[in-house]
Amino acid sequence: MVPPIHSTGAIMSRYALIDFRHPEKGLANRDQTGTFGSNMKAGGLIGRVIGKIKSSSTVVPNLTLAYLKAIATQEGKKAVIYSGMPQGEEWILIASSLHHYKLEIALAQEIKKAFPQSKVGFINAFATTNPELFEEVADFVILGEPEWALWKHFRGEQDLVGRVVSEPQLDLDQLPFPQWEKDRLWEYGYFPALSRRPFLTIQSSRGCPYGCHFCPYLVLQGLPLRRRSNQLVLAELKHLKTEYGVKSVLFRDIMFSYDMKGTKELVQMIAQANLGIEFGCETRPDHFDDELIELLKAAQFKMVNLGIESPHRDILKASGRKSVKNNRIEKVIKKLERAGIKVQAFYILGLQEDTKQSMEDTIAYSRKLNTFTAQFCILTPFPGTKYYEDLDKSLLLTDDFGRFTEYEPVVDIAGATPGDILELRDLAFSGYYMRPQWFTKHGVRLGLELLVNIFKH
Helix, strand or coil: CCCCCCCCCCCCCEEEEECCCECCCECCCCCCHHHCCCCCCCCHHHHHHHHHHHHHHEECCCHHHHHHHHHHHHCCCEEEEECCCCCCCCEEEEECCCCCHHHHHHHHHHHHHHCCCCEEEEECHHHHHCHHHCCCCCCEEEECCCHHHHHHHHCCCCCCCEEEECCCCCCHHHCCCCCCCHHHHHHCEECCCECCCCEEEECCEECCCCCCCCCCCHHHHCCCCEECCHHHHHHHHHHHHHHHCCCEEEECCCCCCCCHHHHHHHHHHHHHHCCCCEEEEEECCCCCCHHHHHHHHHCCEEEEEEEEECCCHHHHHHCCCCCCCHHHHHHHHHHHHHCCCEEEEEEEECCCCCEHHHHHHHHHHHHHHCCCEEEEEECCCCCCCHHHHHCCHHHECCCCHHHCCCCCCCECECEECHHHHHHHHHHHHHHHHCCHHHHHHHHHHHHHHHHHHHHHC
């Protein structure tokens, strides 16, 4: 039975949950890349414009903190989500990230000075893989998915001190619905893919059995697929509509359609509920068929994120990713677009076996697919991934995790220099969006959506 989302008793201990927004460097986007965070960066006019749009219009709310607040409320505790300094709560949990971890440690030091009686701890993937970086200032560090450890703590069964190991493979059906801060709803958005607001997120599953070696999401979520019941997911969507008035929702599953049968049943239920919400999701190109695409269309799915990474299957195999044949990718994208579903394609430059030529091939392939948007990241060895664990650390160009942003080369590869990779990154962005083929297919539509977005917000 799912725990209720209302308080079960008197409010006692107070908790602060912090998703830190630095006054100059902004948010770390901690809900992305498996809670490690991401920081879009590209040179050139087009790259800087895209970075500016993403930082202001693509703001994904922190689902982990919303879950923790809901659990606290259910257990009779008062929890508040902050983006900066708390107000002296007894317990303070800071969401860690990779590239902003030094800023988060500095924040913890400020908090300890201002509120010496408060207990300060860290959560998320980077705190899990590298707790020693946080322990000098932290009273505790939660290792793993934090929900279970906090649940036990709220019930007096778990002391928060030192390294706290949370229960692995949490049963997702035990979780209450995430509790969002209503006064912050208009901060969140997923423009241009989902332009309607209010915008929030949901999870119907965690984990991914494909186990790509460089995937940061697996560090906390693991390989086994854990699906919530479709009935609970639909109930939460109805709750998001009635409680928060949402108009668009992004499914934050690693692989939304891994279980094709269960996914089709869920999407059909969503279509029949006629919620008046637009949806987006992320999955692999080889986990679609015609029936699912028609169901997605009927359920008002307006966008799909697809990880293409590279057109070279041998390079992907060497990087620990099971690839999809290019002709299948192309067919699926055409079918999605014919159904009115926008495709956002994601590519990786600087894979371990990449060369200048293979990266140029990746850029050329992105232009051939000509999807609604294209994102070009640089391979980053996230701690805890198989890629990081197997990597010869002498190949690391830096030991400063603050540079592990997804957009800066931090690993030496034989086939290209760091300068080559940066140059190709900038070329990928500028060349993609300045083509007549992209303007003809997507530019007018995006321009209209941009004007509407500016006018409304």
